[in-house]
Amino acid sequence: MNDPSPTTIRVAILGGGLAGILLLKGLLKYPHIAAEIYESRPSFRDEGPAIELTDASLAALRTLGPATTTAQDLDQSLSLARAGALLTSTEVLLSSGPHSGQVVMPAAGSGGGPLPPSYQTVVGRQALLSELAASLPPRALHFNSRVTAMRESGTGGTDGPILLVLGDGSQKRYDVVIGADRVLGAVARKHVLLLPPPLGTAGVSSSSSTEEEEEEEEEEKPPRPTGFWGLHVTVSRERAQSFLGSEFLTMVVVGPGGNSDARASAQTRWVGDGTFMQHGLVNGGRDVQLVVYARLGAGDDANGSESPWVKLFTPDEFEEMFAGCRAEVCRGIVKLFQSVYTVHIAGFLEMRPSIEEEDDDRPSSPRDRNTTTTTTLLTPATSTTPPFPSPSSASTATTLAIEEALILSTLLGRAYSHSSSHSSQSSSTSTIPAALRAFEAICRPHALRAARAGFEMSALLAGCAPGVGIDAGRLAGALAAAAGGEGAAGGSCGGDGGGDEYNVQARIAAAVAVMEQLVGRG
DSSP: OOOOOOOOEEEEEESSSSSHHHHHHHHHTOTTTTEEEEEEESSOOSSOOOOOOOOHHHHHHHTTTSOOOOGGGGGGGGHHHHOOOOOEEEEEOOOTTTTTTEEEOOOOOOOOSSOOOOEEEEHHHHHHHHHHHHHSSSGGOOOOEEEEEEOSSSGGGGGGGGGEEEETSEEEOOOEEEESSTTTTTHHHHHHHSOOOOOOOOOOOSSSSHHHHHHTTTTOOOOEEEEEEEEEEEHHHHHHHHOOOOOTTEEEOOSGGGGGTEEEEEEEEEOOEEEEEEEEEEGGGOOOOOEEEEEOOTTSSSSSSTTTTTTEOHHHHHHHHHTOOOSSHHHHHHHHHHHHSSSSSEEEEEEOGGGSSSSTSOOOOOOTBOOOEEEEEEEGGOOOOOOOOHHHHHHHHHHHHHHHHHHHHHHHHHHHHHHHTSSSSHHHHHHHHHHHHHHHHHHHHHHHHHHHHHHHHHHTTTTTSSSTTTOOHHHHHHHHHHHSSSSSGGGEEEOOOOOOOOHHHHHHHHHHHHHHHHHHOO
């Protein structure tokens, strides 16, 4: 990093996943912010499921930087085109029970159904990551970087700048450190838990505790399994067709006047009795992504696995779990997975953080807060387990990554406007605690609500929702209600969500208002 000017805000982002890259892009727009990102691997990698973006998500993504556009203008967006993005809609069918094969929610353009025709944009996660990273300045990127510790280096306690200690022994000083993924972000998460809470945090006292009591109180609660496991795989279109046939793996013209450049495909979801399957074209139609997840049997858990969040199955055990899926396509999906994994099939367990189940409005405590006066965590860095490979979880995580990057970059960008008339760095950085506290106040409750919506959608799409199950009529109504609600998962079911609660611009305005109030300008 070049020597910053006295009013420069120095920002370190720990973790080069989608959330970290989006935040860096947002911060680079502000000349008074010098931001850098640290990634433990030699390049940016993300092997998660493909991303389904609604128009609302694309609009938010567009404001973080150039080179993207809305779903309707997809053919004019070189960035999304290079990433192999496709217009897509979602159709839902039953795979189990007496009405196996019945359409619950038709794809856009097929007519009927409980939801209006709607298209999203589906793009491979790694492809989008590469496109976003291509425009980042090399000076801001630090690969193969292991951050071993963080230390407060100033004389003002938690208000002082932070020293990052790297694996090679070198140290770098920053004004703000942001954890952006669960790997490097773990260093920031530990740092947040060990520091006293920021001034003004309700319900938290930083005094009258012994060191042993504080360590016990601040210990993180381990997440617990929800009872679901999941797995995704991407294969060539030709290979997928040899197992599934071609009926569901086609593209249709959706542009006006038969414009052959505007083509769309369907992401087909199969809801079973405790099982879920999805298949759809990705990477410009060259490949097919398949996602499966299921409810574990009674008494089944991850014991015996090398990791507490992985479950191993033999190919025969895998087939038995989906024995109730009668549709021919679903049986083809099972055989395809067995052809890819011939010895063991490793599924990721869905893990639910203990704190996520509690009340949004409860007083915060040291073990569940994500922010100090110099450090904050984006949602991916608050988790200690890998993301669950379900479409609803992926949609939730992606939407939150975009929104949190936009909100936090906006707040840190406004720190300049509060200090532009001053010449000292202390005056420039004095509004950082207010920016981080405003981010926590607005984004934390929303992230918890979105996570709940994601868990509920996972159960709904596996035919396990109480009072719904695999009843086609009730399932259609529940999907329609979810699509019109706040949760990020709703957009992946055919709707952008409704009301200001889902509007990121409303949350930006709310966060700015909180920041203004905290610095005495509201």
